[in-house]
Amino acid sequence: MDDRKLEVLRAIVEDYVATQEPVGSKAVAQRHALGVSAATVRNDMAFLEEAGYIHQPHTSAGRIPTDKGYRLFVDRLGKIKPLSAAERRAVHRFLAEAIDLDDVVTRTVRLLSQLTHQVAVVQYPSLNRSSVRHLELVSLTPERVMLVMITDTGRVEQRQLELPADLAEDDVLELRRLINEQLQGKPLADAPRIIADLAELARPELRPSASALARVLLETVVSRTEERIAVAGAANLTRHTAYFAGSLRSILEALEEEVVLMQLLGRADTGPLLTVRIGDENEIDDFRETAVVTAGYGPGAVVGHMGVLGPTRMDYPGTIAAVRAVARYVSEILEQNR
Amino acid sequence: MDDRKLEVLRAIVEDYVATQEPVGSKAVAQRHALGVSAATVRNDMAFLEEAGYIHQPHTSAGRIPTDKGYRLFVDRLGKIKPLSAAERRAVHRFLAEAIDLDDVVTRTVRLLSQLTHQVAVVQYPSLNRSSVRHLELVSLTPERVMLVMITDTGRVEQRQLELPADLAEDDVLELRRLINEQLQGKPLADAPRIIADLAELARPELRPSASALARVLLETVVSRTEERIAVAGAANLTRHTAYFAGSLRSILEALEEEVVLMQLLGRADTGPLLTVRIGDENEIDDFRETAVVTAGYGPGAVVGHMGVLGPTRMDYPGTIAAVRAVARYVSEILEQNR
DNA sequence: TTTGGCACTCCGGCCTACAGAGTGCCAGTC
DNA sequence: GACTGGCACTCTGTAGGCCGGAGTGCCAAA
Numbered sequence: 001m002d003d004r005k006l007e008v009l010r011a012i013v014e015d016y017v018a019t020q021e022p023v024g025s026k027a028v029a030q031r032h033a034l035g036v037s038a039a040t041v042r043n044d045m046a047f048l049e050e051a052g053y054i055h056q057p058h059t060s061a062g063r064i065p066t067d068k069g070y071r072l073f074v075d076r077l078g079k080i081k082p083l084s085a086a087e088r089r090a091v092h093r094f095l096a097e098a099i100d101l102d103d104v105v106t107r108t109v110r111l112l113s114q115l116t117h118q119v120a121v122v123q124y125p126s127l128n129r130s131s132v133r134h135l136e137l138v139s140l141t142p143e144r145v146m147l148v149m150i151t152d153t154g155r156v157e158q159r160q161l162e163l164p165a166d167l168a169e170d171d172v173l174e175l176r177r178l179i180n181e182q183l184q185g186k187p188l189a190d191a192p193r194i195i196a197d198l199a200e201l202a203r204p205e206l207r208p209s210a211s212a213l214a215r216v217l218l219e220t221v222v223s224r225t226e227e228r229i230a231v232a233g234a235a236n237l238t239r240h241t242a243y244f245a246g247s248l249r250s251i252l253e254a255l256e257e258e259v260v261l262m263q264l265l266g267r268a269d270t271g272p273l274l275t276v277r278i279g280d281e282n283e284i285d286d287f288r289e290t291a292v293v294t295a296g297y298g299p300g301a302v303v304g305h306m307g308v309l310g311p312t313r314m315d316y317p318g319t320i321a322a323v324r325a326v327a328r329y330v331s332e333i334l335e336q337n338r
Numbered sequence: 339m340d341d342r343k344l345e346v347l348r349a350i351v352e353d354y355v356a357t358q359e360p361v362g363s364k365a366v367a368q369r370h371a372l373g374v375s376a377a378t379v380r381n382d383m384a385f386l387e388e389a390g391y392i393h394q395p396h397t398s399a400g401r402i403p404t405d406k407g408y409r410l411f412v413d414r415l416g417k418i419k420p421l422s423a424a425e426r427r428a429v430h431r432f433l434a435e436a437i438d439l440d441d442v443v444t445r446t447v448r449l450l451s452q453l454t455h456q457v458a459v460v461q462y463p464s465l466n467r468s469s470v471r472h473l474e475l476v477s478l479t480p481e482r483v484m485l486v487m488i489t490d491t492g493r494v495e496q497r498q499l500e501l502p503a504d505l506a507e508d509d510v511l512e513l514r515r516l517i518n519e520q521l522q523g524k525p526l527a528d529a530p531r532i533i534a535d536l537a538e539l540a541r542p543e544l545r546p547s548a549s550a551l552a553r554v555l556l557e558t559v560v561s562r563t564e565e566r567i568a569v570a571g572a573a574n575l576t577r578h579t580a581y582f583a584g585s586l587r588s589i590l591e592a593l594e595e596e597v598v599l600m601q602l603l604g605r606a607d608t609g610p611l612l613t614v615r616i617g618d619e620n621e622i623d624d625f626r627e628t629a630v631v632t633a634g635y636g637p638g639a640v641v642g643h644m645g646v647l648g649p650t651r652m653d654y655p656g657t658i659a660a661v662r663a664v665a666r667y668v669s670e671i672l673e674q675n676r
Numbered sequence: 677t678t679t680g681g682c683a684c685t686c687c688g689g690c691c692t693a694c695a696g697a698g699t700g701c702c703a704g705t706c
Numbered sequence: 707g708a709c710t711g712g713c714a715c716t717c718t719g720t721a722g723g724c725c726g727g728a729g730t731g732c733c734a735a736a
C-alpha cells in the first residue's frame with residue numbers, strides 16, 4: 001500500500017469526521033493537495049475498499065471509513081494534536097481547586113466531557129488497588145460504632161455496626177489500635193487474609209466485638225468492591241443523533257450499569273497506557289457504532305481508569321490528547337495528596 | 339360544568355396517556371360507557387376546548403389534553419391507584435437491604451425509575467436541615483488531620499487539612515472534645531454561628547489550630563451546602579421520543595445541573611406533601627412539556643425531596659402512588675437509623 | 677501510471693393523489 | 707331542551723412517480 005493511498009484514507013477519515021457525510025473522490029482531490037486528479041483518487045478508493053478500510057453505503061455515494069479504516073488511522077496516521085496552552089492551564093487550575101477525592105472525580109469527568117464534547121466516564125480509585133492509610137473507630141453509643149476506612153487515594157468508606165457487647169472507651173481505642181497495627185499500609189487486596197486472623201489477636205473479652213468488627217470490615221473491603229463510576233455529558237450523545245438514533249436508548253441504559261461501564265473502561269489491566277477501542281472491538285452489541293478512548297491513572301501504579309465514548313466517527317487525535325492530558329494531571333494530583 | 343363533561347375529560351386524558359395519540363369522539367363514546375353517542379361527546383368536547391382543557395393539533399384530528407386539562411385531572415379526577423401488595427413488598431425489601439445512606443439514596447432512585455418508567459431524581463438529605471451527630475478528628479501525620487462529620491441522617495462529610503502547628507495526640511483529642519461539645523446535636527443551620535466562636539474557647543496554644551479547623555468546618559458546612567442529587571432512568575426519556583425530540587438534549591443537560599434539579603425538586607419548602615407540577619407550571623423553558631411529581635421525605639421533619647419527571651402525558655395516578663409510597667418507606671428507614 | 681470523458685446507478689426532494697380519521701353543523705327525534 | 711344520525715368538509719400521512727445531483731466504474735488516450 002503506497003503512501004498516497006494512506007493519504008487518501010486520512011483525507012476520507014478527516015473529512016468524514018468533520019462533515020458527517022460520505023466523502024467523494026472529487027472532494028478529496030480538491031481539498032487535500034494530493035497533486036492527482038479525482039480519477040486517480042477513485043482508483044485508490046477502489047483499492048482501499050477492496051482492502052476493507054472504507055465502504056460505500058450505496059452505489060452512487062461517497063465513501064465512509066470502516067472500523068478497520070479508523071483503526072489504521074489511529075495507529076499510523078493520526079498526528080497528535082496537543083491541547084493548547086490555555087486549555088492545559090484551565091485543566092490544571094480546575095483540577096487543583098478540588099477539595100477532596102469525590103471532588104477530583106466529579107471535576108475530572110466534567111472536564112473530559114467538556115474538552116471532548118463526548119460522554120466521559122471516570123472510575124473512582126479502585127479499592128482493590130489501593131491500600132489502607134488509616135482506620136478509625138468512632139463510638140456513637142456504647143453498643144454502636146462507626147468504622148471509617150481511608151485509603152491512600154483518599155477514598156473514604158464508612159459503615160456502622162452494632163456490637164455484641166457494650167464497650168468502654170478504652171476498649172474501642174484498643175480495637176482501633178489493633179486494626180490499624182494490622183492493616184495500615186497494607187494493600188486492600190491482602191486485607192481479607194489479614195482480617196481473617198484479626199479476632200484472635202484481641203484480648204479474650206474483646207473477641208466477640210473484634211469478630212463483629214472483622215466481619216463488617218471484610219464486607220467493606222470485599223462486597224464494596226463494586227466499583228463506583230462517574231458519568232458526565234450524556235447530553236452529547238444527542239449531537240450524533242443520526243448515528244445513535246437506534247441505540248441511544250440502550251447506550252443511556254448502559255451508562256447506568258456499572259458492569260458494562262467497567263467492561264468498557266478497561267477489563268484488562270492495561271496499565272497507564274492509552275487504549276482506543278473502535279466499534280466491534282468493544283464486543284458489546286450496543287456499542288457497535290461507538291469508540292472508546294481510555295487511560296489508566298493513579299499515583300505511580302494505576303488505581304483506576306477514565307475515558308470518553310462517542311461515535312466511531314470522532315476526532316481521534318483531539319480526544320486522545322485530551323484523555324491523556326487529563327489522566328496525567330489527575331495522577332499528579334493524587335501523587336501530591338498521597 | 340356537568341359530570342359527563344368531566345367524564346369525557348377523564349376519558350381523553352386516560353386514552354391519550356395510554357395511546358399517545360389524539361383521541362376522537364367516537365373512541366370516547368365507544369370505549370368508555372358514557373351512554374351517549376359520539377355526536378354528544380363532540381358537543382362536550384367543543385365545550386372543553388372552549389374552556390381550555392383540551393386542544394386540537396389540527397382541524398381533523400382528535401383532542402389532546404392541555405396543561406390545564408391535566409391539572410384538573412390530577413386535582414379532581416385521578417383515582418388513586420395504590421401499589422400492589424407485591425410491589426410494596428419488593429420496595430420494602432429492596433430498601434431494607436441498604437447498608438448506608440449512599441446506598442439508600444442509590445436504591446431509592448433506581449426503584450423510583452423502575453416503578454414509574456420515568457426519570458427519577460433524589461436529593462441527598464440536605465445538610466441545612468440535618469444536625470450534627472458526631473465529629474471526628476483523625477491525625478494522619480503530625481501536621482495533617484482528617485475531619486469527619488456525621489449527621490443524624492447518616493450523611494458523612496470528610497475533609498483533610500494542614501494544621502499551622504504540629505499537634506500531639508492529646509491536643510487532637512482535646513480539639514475533638516471541644517468541637518463535639520459545641521456542635522453535637524446542633525442543627526447545621528446554627529453551626530456557622532457556633533463555629534465562629536470556636537477558636538476562642540480553646541487553650542491559647544491551640545488557638546491557631548482551632549481556627550484552621552473552624553475555617554474548614556465552616557467550609558464543610560456552608561460551601562458544601564451545594565446539594566447532592568442522584569438521577570436514574572435517563573434512558574426512559576427515549577420512550578417518549580416523539581414529544582421530547584426537540585428538548586431531549588436540553589433535558590439531559592439539565593439532569594446534570596444541580597441548580598436546575600433543585601429548582602424542579604422543590605424550591606419552596608413544600609413539606610412532606612406530594613406536589614405535581616405540569617408543563618408551564620415548571621417555569622423552566624426546557625420543561626414546557628414535562629411534568630414533575632415530587633415529595634419530601636425525612637425522619638419526622640423533611641430533610642430532602644425526591645421525585646420523578648416525564649412527559650406531561652404520564653400516568654399520574656400510578657406515578658403519584660409510587661412516589662408517595664417510596665417517600666414514606668425511605669422516611670421510615672431514616673427514622674429507624676436515627 | 678495517470679487522466680478526461682462518459683454512461684450508469686442510486687438517493688433524496690418534490691409533487692400529486694388518495695384513503696382515513698375526525699370534525700362541525702343541521703335537521704330530526706324523544 | 708337535550709340528544710342523535712347524517713353529511714359535507716378539512717386535514718394528515720403515505721404511496722407512487724418524477725427529476726436533478728452526486729458519485730461511481732470503466733475505457734481509451736496521454
